[in-house]
Amino acid sequence: MAKLAILEFPDPRLRKRALPVSAVDLEVRRLIDDLFETMYAAPGIGLAATQVDVHRRVLVADVSSDGSDPHALINPVILQKDGVAVSEEGCLSVPGYYEEVERAKHIRVRYQDRSGAEIEKDFEGLLAICVQHEIDHLDGKLFVDYLSEAKRSRIRKRLLRDQRQSSTAAIL
Ligand code: GNR
Ligand code: NI
Numbered sequence: 001m002a003k004l005a006i007l008e009f010p011d012p013r014l015r016k017r018a019l020p021v022s023a024v025d026l027e028v029r030r031l032i033d034d035l036f037e038t039m040y041a042a043p044g045i046g047l048a049a050t051q052v053d054v055h056r057r058v059l060v061a062d063v064s065s066d067g068s069d070p071h072a073l074i075n076p077v078i079l080q081k082d083g084v085a086v087s088e089e090g091c092l093s094v095p096g097y098y099e100e101v102e103r104a105k106h107i108r109v110r111y112q113d114r115s116g117a118e119i120e121k122d123f124e125g126l127l128a129i130c131v132q133h134e135i136d137h138l139d140g141k142l143f144v145d146y147l148s149e150a151k152r153s154r155i156r157k158r159l160l161r162d163q164r165q166s167s168t169a170a171i172l
Contacts, residue, residue, distance in 0.1 A: 001037045004052040008163060009094045009142060010156045018048075018055045018138040021074050024116035028058065032072045032114055035060040040067055044092045046130040048137030051093050059134035063126045071127070076111040076135055078104075079120070087129055089143045097155050101146045103132045 039047035046061040062070045083105030090098045106124045123131050144152045
C-alpha cells in the first residue's frame with residue numbers, strides 16, 4: 001500500500017474529467033487500497049482518484065469514526081436524487097476552508113464494487129453528501145465552484161500564497 005500526494009486547488013489537474021474503468025483488475029484494486037490509505041491518513045471521509053492525479057472513475061468513502069464502513073465505488077452513476085440538504089463541506093484539495101453547499105438529500109447510485117459486481121444502492125445523510133462531492137471530483141468539479149466568484153477567488157489567492165510559502169520553506 002502507498003500513501004499518495006493530494007493535489008490542491010487551483011491545480012489544473014483537478015479539472016480533468018476522469019475516464020471510465022474498463023476492467024476491475026489488480027491495478028484498480030491497488031488504486032482503491034492506496035486511496036483508502038491516503039484518505040484515512042489525511043484524515044478525510046472520502047477521496048476521488050482525480051485528487052491523487054489518477055484520472056479514472058474510482059472513489060472511496062468512509063464516514064464512520066472508526067474506519068468501519070469503507071465504500072469503494074467504480075464507474076458511479078447517480079440514477080436518482082431526492083430532497084435538498086445544505087451542509088458545511090470541506091475538501092482535502094481545498095485545505096482549511098469550509099462552506100455551505102446544497103446537495104440532494106438521498107441518491108440512488110449504480111456502480112461496480114472492488115470485485116467488479118454491478119451494485120445499485122441508496123445513500124443518505126453524510127455519506128450521500130460525500131458521494132456527490134466525490135463524483136463531482138471525477139467530473140473536474142470542486143465544492144468551491146458552488147460559491148460566489150468573490151469567495152472562490154479569495155480562496156484561490158490564499159491557497160496559492162500558502163503553496164508558494166511551503167515550497168519556498170523547503171529550500172530555506
Ligand atoms: O474529508 C472530507 N470531508 C467532507 C465534509 C463534508 C463534505 C464532503 C467532504 S469530502 C472531504 C474529503 C475530500 O476532499 N474528498 O474529496
Ligand atoms: Ni474533495
